Structures are given as structure tokens and as C-alpha cells.
Amino acid sequence: MLLKFEKALEIILEQAQKLNIKNISLCDAENFCLAEKIFADRDLPPTDRSAMDGFAVRAADVVNCPKQLKLIGETAAGSSECPIVEQNTCARILTGAVLPSGADTVVKVEVTEEVGDYVTILGSAEEGLNIRKQGEEVRKGNMVIKSGKKLNAAQIGICASVGKSVVKVYKKPKVSILNTGKELFPLDSDCEIKDYQIRDSNGPSLEAALRKSGLKCSKLEISPDDSQILETKLQKLVADNDVVILTGGVSVGKYDFVPDAIKKIGAEIHIHGVQMKPGKPFLYATFGNNKHIFGLPGNPLSVLTGFYELVLPGLRKMSGFLKEDCCRKLFLPVGCAVKSKKSRTEFRLAKLVCLEGITFLEPINSHGSGDLISSAEADGIFAVPANTEIKKGEKAEFTFWE
Numbered sequence: 001m002l003l004k005f006e007k008a009l010e011i012i013l014e015q016a017q018k019l020n021i022k023n024i025s026l027c028d029a030e031n032f033c034l035a036e037k038i039f040a041d042r043d044l045p046p047t048d049r050s051a052m053d054g055f056a057v058r059a060a061d062v063v064n065c066p067k068q069l070k071l072i073g074e075t076a077a078g079s080s081e082c083p084i085v086e087q088n089t090c091a092r093i094l095t096g097a098v099l100p101s102g103a104d105t106v107v108k109v110e111v112t113e114e115v116g117d118y119v120t121i122l123g124s125a126e127e128g129l130n131i132r133k134q135g136e137e138v139r140k141g142n143m144v145i146k147s148g149k150k151l152n153a154a155q156i157g158i159c160a161s162v163g164k165s166v167v168k169v170y171k172k173p174k175v176s177i178l179n180t181g182k183e184l185f186p187l188d189s190d191c192e193i194k195d196y197q198i199r200d201s202n203g204p205s206l207e208a209a210l211r212k213s214g215l216k217c218s219k220l221e222i223s224p225d226d227s228q229i230l231e232t233k234l235q236k237l238v239a240d241n242d243v244v245i246l247t248g249g250v251s252v253g254k255y256d257f258v259p260d261a262i263k264k265i266g267a268e269i270h271i272h273g274v275q276m277k278p279g280k281p282f283l284y285a286t287f288g289n290n291k292h293i294f295g296l297p298g299n300p301l302s303v304l305t306g307f308y309e310l311v312l313p314g315l316r317k318m319s320g321f322l323k324e325d326c327c328r329k330l331f332l333p334v335g336c337a338v339k340s341k342k343s344r345t346e347f348r349l350a351k352l353v354c355l356e357g358i359t360f361l362e363p364i365n366s367h368g369s370g371d372l373i374s375s376a377e378a379d380g381i382f383a384v385p386a387n388t389e390i391k392k393g394e395k396a397e398f399t400f401w402e
Contacts, residue, residue, distance in 0.1 A: 002273040002280065005309075005345040005383075011270050012310060013326060016317040017290045019171040019242065026159055029151050031214030032169035033320030038145040041162050043135035048099040051130045055090040055112055055119055056103035059127035067121045071114070075100055090119050099131060106130035148322040150214070170320025173242035173292075175210060176219040178233060179203050180249040180258060181298060184222050201372060202247045202296075202303045209307055212402065215315060225249065227257040235265045238287050242318065245311060248298030251281040258295050259283060267293055274310075275344035275386060278302040278369035282310060290318070299369035305347045305381060308399050330398040333360045334382070338396075339389040346386075349378040350398065361398060 003011075021035040050056065057069060069090040073083035077096035085091055085102035093099070093106055105125050113120040138144055144158050151159070151169070159167055185197040193199065200222060207217045218241060223230045230249070237244045249258035250272075262269060267287040272295075274282045279302040283295030292314060296306040313326040335353065340346040349364040361382050366374035382396040390396050 002275045002344070003271055005274055005276045008271050008274045008276075008282070008284070009310060009313060009327070012284055012314040013317055013323065015270065015284075015286055016292060016314040018320050019173060019290070019318050021168050022171055023166050024169050026156060026165050026167055029159075029167050029169060030153070030156060031150060032167075032172065033150050034145060034147050034155075034167060035170050035320060036168040037143050037147050038159055038162060038164060038167070040138045040140050040142050040144055042140045044137040044161060045132050045134055048134050049132045050093045050095055050097050050099060050106045051132050052095050052106065052108050054093060054106045054108040054130060055121070056085055056093040056100050057090045057105050057107055057121065057125070058085060058087065058103060059105040059125060059129075061088055061090075062105070062107065062121045062124050065121050065124045068118050069121060071117050071119050090121075104128065104131075146322075148320055148325070150319075150321065150325070170318075172215055173315055173318045174218050174240075175215060175243045175245065175315070176221070176237045176241045177203055177206050177217055177245050177247070178221050178223055178237055179247045179298075180223045180225065180230060182224045184248075186222055201300055202298065205300065205304065205372075206245060206247070206307060209304065209312075209401075213312055213315070215319075225257060227261060230257050231261040231264050234261050234293075238265060238267070238291055238293065242290065243292045243294070243315065245307070246283075246293065246295045247303050248296075250283045250295035250297055262293055262295070276305070276309070277340075277342065277344050277346045279306040279309075279347075280344070282306050284310070292318075297369070300372035301349075301366065301369040301375060304375065304401070305369075308381070308401060309347065330400060331395045332382075332398050333358070333393050334390050334396050335360045335362045335392065337389060337392050338363055338384050340384040340386055343386045346384045347381040348384060349374055350380065350382050351377055352379045361396060 072089045074092035075082045075097045076094040082100040083091045085100045091100050104127050107121055107125045111123045145155055179202050183198050184200045185193045203220045210217050223233050249256045262285050267285040269285045271284040281297045285293040294311045296303045316326040350361040353362045364374055364378050380399045380401040382398040
């Protein structure tokens with residue numbers, strides 16, 4: 001019996017468990033998920049600081065301008081010594097420098113004139129102008145990043161700013177790919193391809209999708225349609241990896257040996273058949289402690305659709321992602337009416353188009369699930385629920401492949 005797409009995704013996210021935690025240097029932590037909360041070790045900024053180059057003054061001295069003030073010194077970013085600003089005096093201050101004692105305002109250099117030891121302030125300035133206040137970003141002891149967030153460039157910068165040179169992260173799953181089919185021709189072969197053969201595009205495509213998602217393929221193999229060879233290869237890959245992604249051989253044809261091979265190695269099949277197009281024969285199984293097998297139909301668009309919609313959310317869960325981040329979607333209007341033809345969720349190729357300031361989805365026609373060429377223009381896929389029409393301008397759930 002075919003499962004609804006939503007139920008299949010729910011099963012995968014329930015079965016996939018976070019992997020172990022490890023310590024990692026911050027410089028190597030990009031794309032890992034935090035396994036700890038990060039707290040500020042001091043106020044940020046730690047003191048009142050200047051937001052620009054100019055002169056530190058007392059606001060009370062520059063109510064009526066122009067006003068001439070005596071220049072008593074300067075302070076730059078990183079300087080430990082600051083002059084004391086008293087009545088009718090000012091100090092030169094550079095961006096990022098600590099605000100001198102007595103000053104409560106920074107007048108930017110563009111509205112001043114400096115002659116000798118005096119600076120003329122040309123325009124009045126209210127108290128607090130151009131100052132980054134102590135603790136305005138965060139106070140000491142407050143959380144700056146929660147556990148489960150994927151570390152990007154900004155978050156790595158935050159960790160550095162609070163002194164975290166080593167962070168706790170969840171390990172990423174070790175993933176291998178096994179493409180099945182006697183007709184598959186490996187790219188690194190020195191032989192001449194025959195008319196009855198097909199170059200293996202699924203392997204490189206999945207490897208690229210994994211890399212783009214911050215993951216790696218540990219091994220890429222091809223197996224002929226031979227039950228014994230397939231079982232042997234699968235047994236070894238499952239033993240050596242956290243996840244095995246198979247393509248081809250998951251339907252009910254004469255040479256579709258994948259389901260039997262999965263059963264023979266002792267894995268438990270949870271899903272075999274999903275109400276989705278493309279990708280209906282999708283298969284999902286588990287083996288032992290937190291090991292997972294995903295079986296994707298062999299057609300290229302079925303492979304990409306199954307990967308982004310069902311496999312990647314499971315990989316993210318294992319990597320420590322927060323549940324709400326495992327299936328990130330955009331909701332965008334469609335450029336024309338679309339309708340699902342059958343009683344299953346249909347996934348359509350689309351590119352993002354911006355017109356008059358509005359981004360919408362422009363569907364891309366394809367010649368079926370084997371048409372990889374059409375996907376070259378696509379930015380991703382959007383879902384059309386079973387027995388549903390999405391009218392022009394209505395929003396659809398979009399998965400961005402990048």
C-alpha cells in the first residue's frame with residue numbers, strides 16, 4: 001500500500017537519530033550542527049564605542065552651533081588609554097575606539113572643521129549619537145546561538161567573538177551511494193560506451209547534491225542486476241556507513257532485486273511505495289542501531305526529487321538539525337495554474353523569476369522522470385498536493401535545490 005508523502009517523511013524523521021557529539025576546532029566547524037548552547041562571555045560591545053570617525057564631545061556643549069571646542073587628544077580602536085573630555089573640549093575618536101570618559105556623543109568628522117588645537121562643530125548633535133552602547137548586541141551570560149543550529153559564516157564569527165575556539169558539534173553521517181543496473185556505464189571506464197548502455201549520471205548528481213548540503217560521499221559503486229552481487233555489496237556498505245543510498249532496482253520488475261537484498265541482510269523495510277510523482281517506488285529501511293538505507297528509483301528526476309524531499313531531511317536529522325530546519329521550504333506564488341493529474345503529490349520543476357519586484361515560480365515542462373536535461377534550468381521543485389489545483393498567483397511549497 002502506498003503511503004502518503006507526509007507520512008513517509010514523518011517515519012523517516014522519527015527513525016533518524018542524531019549521531020554522536022565531538023569537539024571540533026572552530027575553523028573546521030562550518031556546516032556542522034552545534035551540540036551545545038553558546039553564551040556571551042562578556043557584554044558586546046564590552047564598552048561604549050564609536051560607530052564612526054569623528055570627535056567625542058559632550059552633547060551639552062554643542063547645543064548651539066557652530067561651536068569651537070579645544071582638541072585635547074585622540075583615541076583609536078585598540079587603545080587602552082583615553083583622554084577625559086571636560087566642558088568645551090573634545091577628543092578625536094576613530095571607529096571602534098572606546099568612548100572617552102566625560103563624552104556622551106560622537107560628531108562625525110564631515111560636520112566639523114579642524115584648525116590647530118581647535119575643532120569647530122558645525123551642527124548640533126543629540127546625546128548618544130554615533131555610539132554603540134555597551135551590551136546593545138548582547139549581555140554577558142545571554143545565549144547567542146542555540147543548540148542544533150547549523151554553523152554558517154556569521155555564527156562562526158559569533159563563536160569567535162565570545163571566545164569559543166573549540167565547539168561541540170554532532171557528527172555528520174557517513175554516506176555511500178550504490179547505483180544498480182546492468183546498463184550503467186561508469187564515467188571512469190576506458191572502454192567505449194555501447195548503444196544499449198547508459199552513462200551513470202545519478203552517482204555524480206547525488207555526490208554533488210551531498211556536497212552542496214555540507215555532506216560527503218564516502219564511496220560510489222555500481223552493481224549489476226545480480227541478486228548475489230547486490231547483496232554482498234550492500235552488506236559491506238551498510239557495515240561501513242551510516243547511510244546507503246541506492247538508485248534503481250526498487251520497483252517490482254523482473255530485475256528489481258533491491259527489496260529482497262535489503263531483507264536478506266537483515267534490514268527492516270519501513271516504506272516501499274509513496275504517493276508521489278516522480279518517485280513512487282521509493283524505499284526506506286533501517287539496519288541495526290541508527291543505520292539507514294534509502295532506495296530511489298533509477299530515473300534521474302526521481303533520484304533528485306527523492307533525495308531533496310525524503311533523504312536529505314533524514315540526513316539533516318542525523319546531523320543534529322533542529323526538526324523545523326530539516327525540511328526548509330519557501331512559499332512562493334506560481335506564474336500559471338497547475339494541477340495534479342493523479343491522487344498523489346506531484347513535484348514539478350521550476351525556476352525563480354522576478355517580475356516587478358515579486359519572485360514567483362515558473363514551471364518547467366519535462367518529458368517525464370528520465371528527463372535530466374529539463375532540470376538544468378530549474379532552481380528546485382514545488383509540490384502540487386494530490387487532486388489539487390494551484391491557481392495563478394497562489395503560493396506553492398518550494399524546495400530550493402541550492
